Amino acid sequence: MSEKIEEIYIEQATRLIEGAEVIPNGVMGLAKKLQKSAKTSVPLRVKLGLDPTRPDLHLGHSVVMRKLKQFQDLGHKIVLIVGGATAMVGDPSGKSETRPALSKEEVAQNAKTYFEQMSRVVDIQNAEVVNNADWLHSMSFVDMLKLTSGVTVAQIMTRDDFAKRYKEGLPISVVEFFYPLMQAYDSVEIKADIELGGTDQRFNLLMGRDIQTYYGSDDPQLAMLLPLIEGTDGIVKMSKTYPEHCISINENPKNMYGKLMSIPDELMPRYYQLLTDLKFNSENNPRDEKMRLAYEITKMYNGEEAATAAQNDFVNVVQNKGIPSDLKETRLGAPTPVLDLLVQLGFSASKGEAKRLVAQGAVKFEGEKISDISVMVSQNGVLQAGKRNYAKIVF
């Protein structure tokens, strides 16, 4: 019964699967889907669920988005699901607390900013966009019973983070059990052929398969799992939970470049592989290799000009300890104590912290170190606090 799969689909699948894991049957599973699609002239429906409670996308998401784009380039249909309903449950993975339900307007607004960011990578115009509130909110209690009877508690508990939290005595709300079910039901509703997600989505994506079968599908979706990249500290996954290690897609170019320069050296090969089309070259000086990486990624999201400017600025400010080219001017009406000024400019969170900065020799005016916390700034000049904060003071 197993139908012969032609070489070209295997090749195609091999390219698509690069960096990812497909369940079940890996390359062959994917190749089979591709062949079926080609033979029947029906594009594959490639699903990605979006959580509208966190409209900020970061480079971690771009791994998945780049993969979506590849499917698009092969003529397949990507289906983006805005989690209007799932947003009310909250993502059960790990720490996040139950979030207040978002209004319809908020969901729509967040979805919009989502798409703006995504459009830097994928072709949103040709994507199918739906909101799962459209079918989940109108489900009856009877419908829900039918859905829930498709799985057992033991099955749900095999999910890694549930098992772990249970074992550690951390709370698990019953409502969280619904999250995988809702997400799985989405696959039934949109007739997904493949669902993409991070490796942390393994359980949810496989649940989609089971539920599709439960609802009568004879060719349920494949799960395509993509690696999660580490944040800039190289240890924790890039996630909004750790904003300090996160590089947003709409980060300003200078910050994006700088944050990329702050990743540990060991992380470079992974970033190269997952976030760019370039190849990492271990022969090169690591610093130069990191600069090339930072430049490339900054360029992808901000264009060549901005990337060049960001790079020049980095060389100038960080490497040569110079002054940034595009200083923001701050106009003062009257002489101001440095401490107040530092707070006012947002260079320190409190006056106490500002004092410490001065005491630690981090504050300079026109290149001269300020060592007295009672100094008044009363003339034009450049104020510097630490390595990165500069302001041009004008009266």
Place this chain on the structure above:
RNA sequence: GGGUAGGUGCCCGAGUGGCUAAAGGGAGCAGACUGUAAAUCUGCCGUCUAACGACUACGAUGGUUCGAAUCCGUCCCUGCCCA
């Protein structure tokens, strides 16, 4: 419903009447150094004050005490066990 263990600063986590703005770690910030905002080392790390010091803080609230994160009452929240 009963029993039992808990709720500490951005996070984790010590602390069981004064020496506690509260150990330690992480994160963050600064300085030095460097091949980078890597690594490493050092310092800082509640708010206000020039400073003395004042205020705020250990789930909530009300007490006891010269004095409470630490003791007592009530309440809220979470885990586990039993029913």
